[in-house]
Amino acid sequence: MRSVKTVAILSVLLLAGCASQSHKQANNQQQTPLTKAPPHKVAQAWSLFTEDAAHNYGIDQKLVDAIISVESGGNPTVVSKSNAIGLMQIKASTAGREVYRVQGRHGQPTNSELRDPVKNINIGTAYLKILQEQPLAGIRNPETLRYATIVSYANGAGALLRTFSRDRDRAIAMINAMTPEEFYQHVQNKHPAAQAPRYLWKVTTAYRTI
Incomplete structure (x- = not known):
């Protein structure tokens, strides 16, 4: 049986060819070097870890995979200008501290912890669980809850609920x-952050292709 370390290395190598030029830019720009990699390829590369984390926290694995695809394209070395780190682009001082x-x-x-793929996925998935069990608790429709979780992951649950x-x-x-479709349109039309509608669309599109 392959060790976890071996699987992690193989996972990175699977997608490394898609990002050779972008890796050079990762230290001075906010980049997601593997965004051209198909979401299903990203999901396959990290499935060993996302399956485990999703099971442990009771979170939809496809949601975790879709967020990784959009946030980092599957590249665990990405660091944004705002110091969001790794596969799920976690900020230590916000989501990390809350977890x-x-x-x-x-x-x-x-x-260093956030650059570790296993720890990054675990912290990111734990944060999704916190969102669903605390500020978003009570949303009954699973599809609506997924949409709300996606928006809250990027821009905070408070900003969403205040709309x-x-x-x-x-x-x-x-x-x-609301129906899920009505909620989706509400985010598109009413959310104050310009990023929120685009992020919801991107993650939802990735989710549907995995």
Whole structure:
């Protein structure tokens, strides 16, 4: 049986050919070098780790795979201008710190931890679980919950819920009165962050192709 380290190396090599030129730019630009790699290829490359994390946290594996595809294109070395790191582009001081807090740990992940594919996927998946169990708790339709999780991963749950109401319970009730299609269009038309509609579209498109 191949070791985890061997599988990780093979996973990187599987996609490395798609990114040889972009790797040179990763240190001075916000890049996702493997965004041209098909989402299903990215999903295959990291499936050993995403399957394990998704199972442990009760999260849809395809959602984890789609976020990795959009955030980093499957390249664990990517670091953005805002210091979001690795496969799921995690910021240590925000999502990383929140995961540590919920897990009863002090501080936040180190940059070295976030560059580790296994730890990065685990922290990112744990953060998805936090979003679904805390600010987004109560959204009944699974498709709507997926859309809400995607938007909240990129721009925060608070910004999303405030497009409905400043009262969380009222916002959740309003969301539950919508179809998934109506919720999707609400994000497209009402979210204050210009990135949010594009991100929702990108991750949803990747999700449907995996």
